[in-house]
Amino acid sequence: MNILVLVKHVPDATADRHFESDGTVDRVGVDGLLSELDEYAVEQALQLTEKREGEEHTVTALTVGPEKAVDAVRKALQMGVDQGVHVSDEAIAGSDAVATSLVLAKAVEKLNADRAVDIVVCGLASTDGSMGVVPAMLAERLGWPQVTLASVVETQGDQVRIKRDGDTATEVIGATLPLVLSVTDQSGEARYPSFKGIMAAKKKPLETLTLADLGVEAGEVGLGAAWTEVVDTTARPPRSAGEIVKDENGSGATALAEFLAAKKFI
Amino acid sequence: MSEVLVLVDHVDGAVKKPTYELLTIAKRLGEPSAVFIGAAAQGAEVAEKVKAYGAEKVYVVDDASIKGYLVAPKAEALQQLAQQVSPAAILITSGAEGKEVAARLAIKLESGLITDAVDVADDATTTQSVFAGNYTVQAKVTKGTPIITVKPNSAAPQEAPGAGVVEEFGATVSEGAKTAQIVASQPRQATGRPELTEAAIVVSGGRGVGSEESFAVIEALADSLGAAVGASRAAVDAGWRPHSYQIGQTGKTVSPQLYMANGISGAIQHRAGMQTSKTIVAVNKDEEAPIFELVDFGVVGDLHTVLPALTEQVTQRK
Ligand SMILES: Cc1cc2nc3c(=O)[nH]c(=O)nc-3n(C[C@H](O)[C@H](O)[C@H](O)COP(=O)(O)OP(=O)(O)OC[C@H]3O[C@@H](n4cnc5c(N)ncnc54)[C@H](O)[C@@H]3O)c2cc1C
Ligand SMILES: Cc1cc2nc3c(=O)[nH]c(=O)nc-3n(C[C@H](O)[C@H](O)[C@H](O)COP(=O)(O)OP(=O)(O)OC[C@H]3O[C@@H](n4cnc5c(N)ncnc54)[C@H](O)[C@@H]3O)c2cc1C
Structure with a gap:
């Protein structure tokens, strides 16, 4: 199988994330990393090939992002992915989801033309924008089936079945390759890169592509071309410290009951 | 128009x-x-x-x-x-x-x-x-x-x-x-409680609840308040409650009038799903737990004693 896994480089959620004055995310001044939820996508991509022994497989990690975004691909290579592609172009900065999905779709189409792609594996959502829309947009653009939010993935021949916990039901979804798949953090712990994996990653092929390579005009993407505009960003004032009491012989429950009564919850 | x-x-x-x-x-x-x-x-x-x-x-x-x-x-x-x-x-x-x-x-x-x-x-x-x-x-x-x-x-x-x-x-x-087909679908069992994302009050339990059986303490309090029941990922990963209960980055986002976090430390991924709640209350035995930075009212204590006593008082006041 020929699998593409989409990995996003995001600012560390435990660091002090913030916006630039133009409403874009500061992706330079804050440490970045492979979006944690995309580790699950890498893991499932690797497992899909491991479950189909005896076949020939290639797993390629693809990212769209600034210079540092290549670190997301590197991490995927260390985890065991075979090769990496980094789409990087000044003109992409500030793209909204629609434009990002365009660049990703063009990259998938280019790789697909070189060698037919079977599955594009995505995370459930990025940990910065966290829209959870790119997989559906990509499927729409490619005209491929989307099987999203999988907690379990199985393939047999050219058939894929996933299990997912929907909002109102647990479902089994079926589709035929090629397709776009997204997986949740319920799909199984992601592996850590081994020392051997880290050393091997240094020798794996890593290609950098620009918009011109994909046949995308600079004017189609980026902040200026975005179909959405950030008007204002404000840091939320920290919640003012509330009252904290220590429970002693039942005093905690009484104090809490009084608080809830004062607020008219009881 | x-x-x-x-x-x-x-x-x-x-x-x-x-x-x-x-x-x-x-x-x-x-x-x-x-x-x-x-x-x-x-x-x-x-x-x-x-x-x-x-x-x-x-x-x-x-x-x-x-x-x-x-x-x-x-x-x-x-x-x-x-x-x-x-x-x-x-x-x-x-x-x-x-x-x-x-x-x-x-x-x-x-x-x-x-x-x-x-x-x-x-x-x-x-x-x-x-x-x-x-x-x-x-x-x-x-x-x-x-x-x-x-x-x-x-x-x-x-x-x-x-x-x-x-x-x-x-x-x-x-x-x-029509290329992605729903092959099978099993509707989720109704709990009889309000839906998590729509509820005015959400009572959640985390790792501090300690076991699947002990979740009864959370549910009893929720029922006395007419609330929905939520859980942290730690409680879901432990198998105490299904994933549909999970609140946070990879679970549901809730924004109720009142959110009660019990035995939940307050990790950033959990906060992502509840930080916009109007009023936040926590019960945690560790006074250093980060959840206390968010609360309007907090009780440092063992949830296994505080919550049953609270449930009783809520029921009495009805
Ligand atoms: C706080 C915030 C709010 C935003 N709100 C909006 C908005 O309302 N509307 C809008 O159009 N844009 C918005 N954006 C911009 C949008 O998030 C980005 O354009 C982003 O590239 C696509 O959305 P996402 O990160 O939410 O991806 P998601 O849809 O959450 O990503 C799902 C999966 O797609 C793949 N993926 C996504 N981006 C990449 C990438 N660059 N490279 C490789 N794989 C990728 C990954 O596998 C990921 O797990 C917002 C950004 C931020 C930071
Ligand atoms: C990619 C990713 C996504 C994630 N998504 C989510 C998510 O959607 N939702 C989520 O919740 N987490 C999520 N997490 C996990 C998150 O980082 C925390 O690990 C998790 O929230 C911890 O759950 P907890 O607070 O119940 O457990 P802990 O952090 O172990 O805290 C337990 C708390 O209970 C207290 N306690 C123990 N015993 C008692 C007692 N008897 N009485 C009172 N207090 C007691 C302890 O003092 C402690 O503060 C995610 C993590 C990652 C990496």
Whole structure:
């Protein structure tokens, strides 16, 4: 199988994330990393090939992002992915989801033309924008089936079945390759890169592509071309410290009951 | 005035509360029209419900050729309807499915998309709460028809009678949209409690609850308050409650009037799902737990003694 896994480089959620004055995310001044939820996508991509022994497989990690975004691909290579592609172009900065999905779709189409792609594996959502829309947009653009939010993935021949916990039901979804798949953090712990994996990653092929390579005009993407505009960003004032009491012989429950009564919850 | 399309959020024809919230918001932007994609036979019943909240029109799209598939056919139906009525905006509930329908629709209609709005002003400027609730962002769609997904509990539903004129809309679903098939579906068992994302009060338990059996303590308190029950990922990963209970980055986002975190430390990923709650209360035996930075009221103590005593007092005060 020929699998593409989409990995996003995001600012560390435990660091002090913030916006630039133009409403874009500061992706330079804050440490970045492979979006944690995309580790699950890498893991499932690797497992899909491991479950189909005896076949020939290639797993390629693809990212769209600034210079540092290549670190997301590197991490995927260390985890065991075979090769990496980094789409990087000044003109992409500030793209909204629609434009990002365009660049990703063009990259998938280019790789697909070189060698037919079977599955594009995505995370459930990025940990910065966290829209959870790119997989559906990509499927729409490619005209491929989307099987999203999988907690379990199985393939047999050219058939894929996933299990997912929907909002109102647990479902089994079926589709035929090629397709776009997204997986949740319920799909199984992601592996850590081994020392051997880290050393091997240094020798794996890593290609950098620009918009011109994909046949995308600079004017189609980026902040200026975005179909959405950030008007204002404000840091939320920290919640003012509330009252904290220590429970002693039942005093905690009484104090809490009084608080809830004062607020008219009881 | 232009129409504003509101996709009706429902389960087998039972309209969910966020629909009324969206209709209330739609009234600020134009003339609300509800779009019901479901069994045509239920159209009239649904129209009765949504007209009370201002729906002037109710488009009924029979889902006979739609319901066995994932989101693509729904997006096609909405596209065809939008092309016919040229709405001022399209509002959809911010759930996993709603966001995917919106995503496809944005590409089809060449329109900007904003997800997870917590408010929408009369000029369609949206408010989002981002970075685990640490930032508030105001944004606008600048191209095409604004497509906005709105989180539950973002507006108080206001009754305002509309005409509720039912119009059948025959959508043509392409074969290409029917490629991801729902092979099997097992509806979630009803708990008899309010739905997590819609509830006014949410009582949650984390690793500190200690066991599956001990979750009874959380549920007893929730029932005394008429609340929904939530869980941290630690409690879900331990198998004490199913994933549908999980609150946080990879679970549900809730924004109730009152959120009670019990035996939950307050990790950033958990905060992402509850930080916009109006009032936050925590019970935790560790006074250093980060959850206490968020609370309006906190009790340092053992939840196994504090919560049963609280439940008793709540019941007595009724
Ligand atoms: C706080 C915030 C709010 C935003 N709000 C909006 C908005 O309302 N509307 C809008 O149009 N844009 C918005 N954006 C911009 C949008 O997030 C980015 O354009 C982003 O590239 C696509 O959305 P996402 O990160 O939410 O991806 P998601 O849809 O959450 O990502 C799902 C999966 O797609 C893949 N993926 C996504 N991006 C990449 C990438 N660059 N490279 C490789 N794989 C990728 C990954 O597998 C990921 O797990 C917002 C950004 C931020 C930071
Ligand atoms: C990619 C990713 C996504 C994630 N998504 C989510 C998510 O959606 N939701 C989520 O919740 N987490 C999520 N997490 C996990 C998150 O980082 C934390 O690990 C998790 O929230 C911890 O759950 P907890 O607070 O119940 O457990 P802990 O952090 O172990 O805290 C337990 C707390 O209980 C207290 N306690 C123990 N015993 C008692 C007692 N008897 N009485 C009172 N207090 C007691 C302890 O003092 C402690 O503060 C995610 C993590 C990652 C990496």
